[in-house]
Amino acid sequence: MWRNCVRLARGLGCGAFLRPDPKVSRCGVVRGLSPAAPCSPLWNSVTWLSQARELKDYALPNSSWSQGMMDLYSRFLEMCKDGTWKRIPSYSNSVDHLPESLKLTSEKERKETRLFPRNMDTEGVGFEYAMFLNTSEKRMVCLFQPGPYLEGPPGFAHGGSTATIIDSTIGGCAIFVAGKVMTANLSINYRNPIPLGSVVLVDSRVDQVEGRKVFLSCQVRSIDGQTLHAEATALFIRVDSTKSLQQQMSSQ
Numbered sequence: 454m455w456r457n458c459v460r461l462a463r464g465l466g467c468g469a470f471l472r473p474d475p476k477v478s479r480c481g482v483v484r485g486l487s488p489a490a491p492c493s494p495l496w497n498s499v500t501w502l503s504q505a506r507e508l509k510d511y512a513l514p515n516s517s518w519s520q521g522m523m524d525l526y527s528r529f530l531e532m533c534k535d536g537t538w539k540r541i542p543s544y545s546n547s548v549d550h551l552p553e554s555l556k557l558t559s560e561k562e563r564k565e566t567r568l569f570p571r572n573m574d575t576e577g578v579g580f581e582y583a584m585f586l587n588t589s590e591k592r593m594v595c596l597f598q599p600g601p602y603l604e605g606p607p608g609f610a611h612g613g614s615t616a617t618i619i620d621s622t623i624g625g626c627a628i629f630v631a632g633k634v635m636t637a638n639l640s641i642n643y644r645n646p647i648p649l650g651s652v653v654l655v656d657s658r659v660d661q662v663e664g665r666k667v668f669l670s671c672q673v674r675s676i677d678g679q680t681l682h683a684e685a686t687a688l689f690i691r692v693d694s695t696k697s698l699q700q701q702m703s704s705q
């Protein structure tokens with residue numbers, strides 16, 4: 454079963470968080486993948502992408518990460534050891550995250566599907582973040598360090614960038630629990646501005662699932678938990694009938 458989980462996760466592009474992969478360099482680039490590399494239907498289905506270009510996992514530490522970001526990241530990695538939490542790898546193209554079963558036909562044909570927060574060319578200037586999933590709690594947390602290109606009020610993160618990271622974290626949580634979803638509603642209360650370069654914890658969870666509707670909530674807090682920066686509720690709608698990633702992983 455473990456082997457199948459690993460295979461599935463590779464198909465999802467998740468190999469990096471399941472076990473160290475010798476093909477993944479320290480900066481998270483997956484090198485030299487070919488059809489002869491570890492084989493499973495899901496793995497094979499993503500090799501056409503990796504042949505065309507290298508898959509870089511952006512949710513790994515880089516030199517722009519502050520000590521606070523590194524410390525928090527290490528704390529969550531520790532919590533991954535007993536399987537309670539899982540580190541979620543992150544790529545610049547959204548389809549690289551998805552198994553074939555969750556892709557629309559048009560996505561299969563499209564080679565470039567840029568995922569907005571992962572498409573800044575310089576490390577540290579925009580969205581630096583790493584996500585961790587707790588499946589039993591239906592919870593996704595995101596460690597977020599906003600860079601200077603996200604400036605809104607002088608010295609602070611633009612509210613739209615905060616909305617983006619909330620939407621991505623909540624969205625990631627909804628995807629793992631419910632499968633392919635779209636944001637239908639996102640309601641945010643901004644409580645305290647987020648200083649650029651600081652590190653905050655975006656903590657989201659699924660509160661309820663009613664048919665195709667997935668209701669979630671989220672809080673954005675400082676690392677010490679003392680400052681509430683924002684809180685949000687969201688409604689996501691499932692847009693197809695495929696099983697959730699969580700169901701697929703547990704049925705392997």
Ligand SMILES: CCCCC/C=C\C/C=C\C/C=C\C/C=C\CCCC(=O)SCCNC(=O)CCNC(=O)[C@H](O)C(C)(C)COP(=O)(O)OP(=O)(O)OC[C@H]1O[C@@H](n2cnc3c(N)ncnc32)[C@H](O)[C@@H]1OP(=O)(O)O
Pocket residue numbers: 541547548550551584620621622624625626628634635636637638665666688690692
């Ligand atoms: C992008 C993939 C990345 C993959 C990542 C993989 C792994 C995760 C790792 C890391 C996470 C990283 C990234 C996270 C990814 C994504 C986050 C961003 C997500 C987005 O950024 S996504 C873009 C913005 N999003 C839109 O662009 C949606 C535009 N919109 C529509 O596409 C339709 O509107 C739709 C599909 C929403 C519904 O359309 P529909 O036709 O399927 O359904 P319908 O309208 O019938 O509604 C069914 C029932 O929901 C109720 N309902 C609908 N809307 C409501 C509302 N607003 N308020 C209250 N209730 C509502 C109805 O009232 C009815 O309720 P009832 O059944 O009770 O009558």
